[in-house]
Amino acid sequence: MEAVIQKKSEKQGIDEVMPSNEPQDIQVGDKTVGKPFADNPKMAMRNVNVHYGDKQAIFDVNLDIAKNEVIAMIGPSGCGKSTFLRCLNRMNDTIESCRVTGQFILDDQDIYHPKQDIVPLRARVGMVFQKPNPFPKSIYENVAYGPKIHGLASRRVELDEIVEVSLRKAGLWEEVKDRLHSAGTGLSGGQQQRLCIARSIAVSPEVILMDEPCSALDPIATAKIEELIAELKQNFTIAIVTHSMQQAARVSDRTAYFHLGKLIEVNDTKRVFTNPEHDLTEAYITGRFG
Amino acid sequence: MNKSSQNVTLEKVNQSLARRYRAEKRFRAYGIGAILFGITCLVVLFTDIIGKGHSAFFQTHVYLEVTMDSDTLYIDDPTDPQQIAGADYLAVVRASLSERFPDVSGRRDKRALYALISNGADFELRKKLEADPQLLGKTFGVWFLVDDDVDTYFKSRSDDGEGGFDGRLNEKQITWVESLINEGVMESRFNTTFFTSGDSREPEQAGIKGAIMGSLFTLLVTIALSFPIGVAAAVYLEEYAPRNRFTEFIEININNLAAVPSIIFGLLGLSIFIGFFEMHRSIPLVGGLVLTLMTLPTIIISSRAALKAVPPSIRDAAYGLGASKMQVVVHHVIPLAMPGMLTGAIIGLAQALGETAPLLMIGMVAFVVDIPGGITDPATALPVQIFLWSDSPERAFVERTSAAIMVLLVFLISMNTLAIWLRKRLERRW
Numbered sequence: 001m002e003a004v005i006q007k008k009s010e011k012q013g014i015d016e017v018m019p020s021n022e023p024q025d026i027q028v029g030d031k032t033v034g035k036p037f038a039d040n041p042k043m044a045m046r047n048v049n050v051h052y053g054d055k056q057a058i059f060d061v062n063l064d065i066a067k068n069e070v071i072a073m074i075g076p077s078g079c080g081k082s083t084f085l086r087c088l089n090r091m092n093d094t095i096e097s098c099r100v101t102g103q104f105i106l107d108d109q110d111i112y113h114p115k116q117d118i119v120p121l122r123a124r125v126g127m128v129f130q131k132p133n134p135f136p137k138s139i140y141e142n143v144a145y146g147p148k149i150h151g152l153a154s155r156r157v158e159l160d161e162i163v164e165v166s167l168r169k170a171g172l173w174e175e176v177k178d179r180l181h182s183a184g185t186g187l188s189g190g191q192q193q194r195l196c197i198a199r200s201i202a203v204s205p206e207v208i209l210m211d212e213p214c215s216a217l218d219p220i221a222t223a224k225i226e227e228l229i230a231e232l233k234q235n236f237t238i239a240i241v242t243h244s245m246q247q248a249a250r251v252s253d254r255t256a257y258f259h260l261g262k263l264i265e266v267n268d269t270k271r272v273f274t275n276p277e278h279d280l281t282e283a284y285i286t287g288r289f290g
Numbered sequence: 291m292n293k294s295s296q297n298v299t300l301e302k303v304n305q306s307l308a309r310r311y312r313a314e315k316r317f318r319a320y321g322i323g324a325i326l327f328g329i330t331c332l333v334v335l336f337t338d339i340i341g342k343g344h345s346a347f348f349q350t351h352v353y354l355e356v357t358m359d360s361d362t363l364y365i366d367d368p369t370d371p372q373q374i375a376g377a378d379y380l381a382v383v384r385a386s387l388s389e390r391f392p393d394v395s396g397r398r399d400k401r402a403l404y405a406l407i408s409n410g411a412d413f414e415l416r417k418k419l420e421a422d423p424q425l426l427g428k429t430f431g432v433w434f435l436v437d438d439d440v441d442t443y444f445k446s447r448s449d450d451g452e453g454g455f456d457g458r459l460n461e462k463q464i465t466w467v468e469s470l471i472n473e474g475v476m477e478s479r480f481n482t483t484f485f486t487s488g489d490s491r492e493p494e495q496a497g498i499k500g501a502i503m504g505s506l507f508t509l510l511v512t513i514a515l516s517f518p519i520g521v522a523a524a525v526y527l528e529e530y531a532p533r534n535r536f537t538e539f540i541e542i543n544i545n546n547l548a549a550v551p552s553i554i555f556g557l558l559g560l561s562i563f564i565g566f567f568e569m570h571r572s573i574p575l576v577g578g579l580v581l582t583l584m585t586l587p588t589i590i591i592s593s594r595a596a597l598k599a600v601p602p603s604i605r606d607a608a609y610g611l612g613a614s615k616m617q618v619v620v621h622h623v624i625p626l627a628m629p630g631m632l633t634g635a636i637i638g639l640a641q642a643l644g645e646t647a648p649l650l651m652i653g654m655v656a657f658v659v660d661i662p663g664g665i666t667d668p669a670t671a672l673p674v675q676i677f678l679w680s681d682s683p684e685r686a687f688v689e690r691t692s693a694a695i696m697v698l699l700v701f702l703i704s705m706n707t708l709a710i711w712l713r714k715r716l717e718r719r720w
Contacts (some may be wrong), residue, residue, distance in 0.1 A: 094609060096533065122612035131612070133603035135622060145621075146611040196607070203611060 024215065026279045028259065033255070033277045034267035038066035041105075042207060042237045043088065048102035050083055050261075052090070057083050059101075061263045063256060065207070067196065070229060070238045072252035072269065074245060076289065079258040083243045085209050089125035090118050106207070122221035123150055126200035130212040132192035134199070139176050140185040142195055143167060146203035162202055170198035170237075171228050190221020201236070208232065210240040214247060226251050245285055249273045257281045295300045341698075343692025349481035349494060350441040352407065352431040352470060358419065358426050368426050372420055379412035383434070393464060408435035410495045435483065436476070438493040438686035440467055444476060484693065488661045490677065493686035496679070498694050500661045504574055504654070504669030505643060505701075511578020511665055512585060512642050516668055517635050519582070521624075522591030524631070527590070527595040529619050548587035555584045556651025564652060566581050571653035572668040580648045585638035592634020597626035629716040636709035640702050646673040671697045 037044075042163050050058035058080045061118035064073050065165040073081040083092065090111065104111045123126075134142050143163045146152075153159035163180070167173040172194045176187070184195055193213060200208060206239050210229075214222040229238060229251045240249050248269065255272040257265045257280070265278040276282045283289060300660050305390030305478070362385055363377040384404050388394065394403050411434045418432070419425055436444070439458050444467070447454030457463055470476045531537045559580035564571050568577050610619040624631075649655065657676050662669035671679065672694065678689040 002368040032552065089610070091606070091609060094605070119612045119614055122610060127606075127610035129603060129606055135604065135607065145608075145613075149611070149617055149621075151615055174422055178385075199607075200611065 001078075005126045013204040018209070026262070026283065028262060028280065030063060030261045030288070031264060034038050034265045034271075036063050036256075036263065036266040038064040038069075040067055041065060042067045044103070044105040045088075046103040046105075047085070048082070048087065048100070048104070050087060050101075051099045052095070058087075059261045061264060063266060065237060065239055068233060068237055068255045070240060070251055071253045072248035073239065073241045074248050074255060074284075075256060075258035077243075078260075080261040081258045082211055083257075085211055085239060085240050086127075088207070088209055089122050089127055093118060093128060098272050099192050102127050108154075119150075123203050124205055125207045125209060126203065126205035128193070128196050128200055128208065128210045132196055133188055134187070134192050134195050136183065136185050138165075138181045139184045139187070139195060139237065140180040143198050143202045146199060150203055152203065166197075166198040166202040169201055169232070171224065171231075172198055188221070190217050190224060193217060193221070193225060194228065197225075197232075201232070205236065207237045207239065210238065210242060212241055215243060216282065218232075222247070257284065259284070291400060320627065324628070339692045339695050343689055343696050345353045345445050345692035345693075346484060346686075347481050349443075349483060350436045350444040350480045351477060352436050352440075353431055353433050353475040354383070354386045354390065354407075354703030355429060355431050356382050357429040358382060358415075358430040359385075360426055365426065366424050371420075374386040374423070375416065377416070377419075379419075380409075382407060382415060383407055383411045388434060394466075402460060403466060406437055406463060406466060406493045408437050409490060410435060410490075411490065414475050428526065430523050431478070435494045437562050438684055439493055441537075442685045443467060444471070444478070457683065460502065461578075477643075484690070488659045489657060489670065489678070491657060493682075493684050493690060495689070496690060498672065498675060498697055499674045500658055501670050501675035502697070504577075504658070505663050505671040505673075507574035507665045507667075507670055508577040508581060508654075510642060511575055512581045513635075513639060515582040516585045516589055517580065517640065520586050520635065520638075521593050521631055523586075524597060525619060526622065528594050529615070529623065542585050544590055548591060551647070552584050552645055553647040553651060556648030558583065559652045570666065570668070572656045572658070572670075573666050574654075574662065574669050574671075575665040576652045577649050577654050577669075577671065578665065579644040581645060584648060585635075586641050588638035588641065589635050592637070593627070593631040596630025596634065597623060599630060600626045604683060629713045632716070633713050634707045636649075636712070638707055638713060640705045642710075643671075643701060643705065644673055644698065646671075646677055649674050650677075672701070 043065040048061040255269045265281045443454045487497035490496040563576045679687045
């Protein structure tokens with residue numbers, strides 16, 4: 001028996017020292033290729049560097065997000081795409097060791113300006129998370145929470161209306177209108193995620209950040225969320241981080257490819273998935289690593 | 291891997307299988323053994339306490355006819371409350387006893403006879419007369435408390451009069467008691483005195499109401515101070531405090547304080563609250579303050595654990611909507627952590643309820659007859675009362691000690707049940 005254990009641990013050891021399958025032969029390059037800039041940017045990020053303690057997670061990223069576009073961020077695990085997304089509404093402020101430098105402009109306003117309050121910023125830039133995270137309250141309370149804390153509705157009727165409109169926009173109204181006051185956590189995973197989307201659009205943000213919103217959902221629920229993103233595009237600017245290249249191809253207008261904290265390529269989605277400019281992008285989308 | 295080496299592996303696995311099953315069985319047996327040991331100890335403890343204490347809930351009474359003769363009582367003017375209060379009721383009781391046993395003569399024997407009735411009998415008569423002055427001059431029957439020696443004798447004797455524990459009773463007294471029993475005027479009744487009066491030197495008049503009220507006031511002070519302070523400290527340390535050497539130092543010290551022997555807190559209370567702030571001794575206010583210091587670490591530690599257990603996704607959700615730090619904490623984190631914090635607080639309070647040592651230091655060990663009416667009246671607490679009674683030589687205090695332990699256990703068990711119920715009730719899934 002001991003011999004067996006010995007063998008097993010040896011094997012694990014081999015796994016650990018195995019070289020990673022990342023292509024070593026391709027030059028990363030200093031400049032992002034493609035079209036990282038837009039003519040009428042909703043958000044413009046310049047020279048963004050992010051450190052976690054001593055470790056640098058993002059290197060010198062420049063990127064524009066255009067008005068009413070859906071921009072997808074793809075890349076292998078640990079490439080910094082989620083970190084970058086969380087910088088856009090300063091969610092990284094809650095992580096103590098995290099240090100962000102560079103310029104983040106939202107409609108001519110520097111969101112990292114010392115005088116910038118994060119409360120109005122997050123009201124303008126909403127966020128949907130990887131795991132559906134409704135509050136352990138009723139469906140109604142979940143959606144009404146944002147408008148309540150920002151004082152968007154002065155009367156009950158107005159609040160009711162905001163809740164209904166938000167749930168309708170999130171495509172959830174028909175499913176939950178009869179049980180608005182039952183627990184939000186009692187919904188299915190896909191419904192919970194749409195509830196979270198409804199919750200974030202209830203404060204009428206201008207930009208919605210989505211951090212792998214479908215990774216915890218089944219394909220049918222995923223399809224519904226993707227349809228929803230296509231609809232939301234008319235009113236909101238959306239930045240979505242995804243692990244699924246198919247999803248990026250389906251929902252986004254532009255795609256940004258991150259690699260080891262660097263922004264390698266930004267191009268129209270069609271171009272990225274058919275004829276990528278950078279060799280690394282090609283290697284990733286053809287599945288040579290990731 | 292070839293065929294034969296696969297067979298070798300399989301053989302070795304099969305060989306070790308029996309050993310693994312045996313080890314598993316042993317492992318389970320250890321656990322069951324530990325639980326059985328615990329249950330046995332508990333059963334022995336409870337049997338002992340209930341066996342000793344149950345008789346304290348009953349008290350022997352004797353029925354005597356008394357005549358409220360104004361001459362015997364020395365009352366000239368029945369409308370004068372001063373005279374009613376100062377009248378010699380004991381004389382009435384004695385007269386009644388002498389009438390019942392007319393052949394008892396001599397100072398010694400008479401004293402022995404009068405000692406059969408609790409010396410609280412006169413208070414009973416006074417209360418009756420104060421409530422109804424019309425009783426003056428009338429003859430009526432009253433169930434009096436008997437002395438604790440008679441009570442013990444009555445409880446320990448079998449129905450045919452054998453095997454009674456005579457204790458301090460002499461032979462004559464036993465004869466009188468037996469004759470009263472044969473007459474059927476002596477009977478065991480529910481001991482209401484035990485629940486309605488304070489401490490007393492006489493076991494038959496001693497009760498735990500004073501101790502219960504003392505404990506109640508002490509705990510009120512403790513709850514009112516320790517829960518808000520503990521939760522506020524936990525919320526600050528967990529949600530706001532920067533992680534640096536200073537907060538680490540505070541954290542280590544809170545953990546150390548939880549391990550400090552409680553008598554040290556008593557000393558602290560003695561020198562600070564009584565010595566420096568010059569509060570009175572023996573009062574629930576000081577007791578509550580000392581127990582607050584003692585329970586704070588428990589409450590802070592359990593509250594921090596409860597706050598830590600709130601999933602970060604809920605915080606993210608609220609922050610993502612633009613909630614301020616305080617809104618996140620007040621609207622989401624605290625409500626979700628509340629069951630854990632309450633459980634910790636109740637367990638801390640249950641600990642405080644059972645605590646004796648620090649109360650000894652601040653003088654709550656005093657002999658207090660009056661039932662405290664507030665947090666600044668001298669009082670004892672339940673565990674201290676148990677300690678005091680366990681020290682008394684009278685046999686009747688032995689059963690009262692056990693009975694008081696039973697009452698304390700009932701309080702502790704109900705507090706723990708409340709903690710479990712609250713946790714189940716407030717717990718939410720996310």
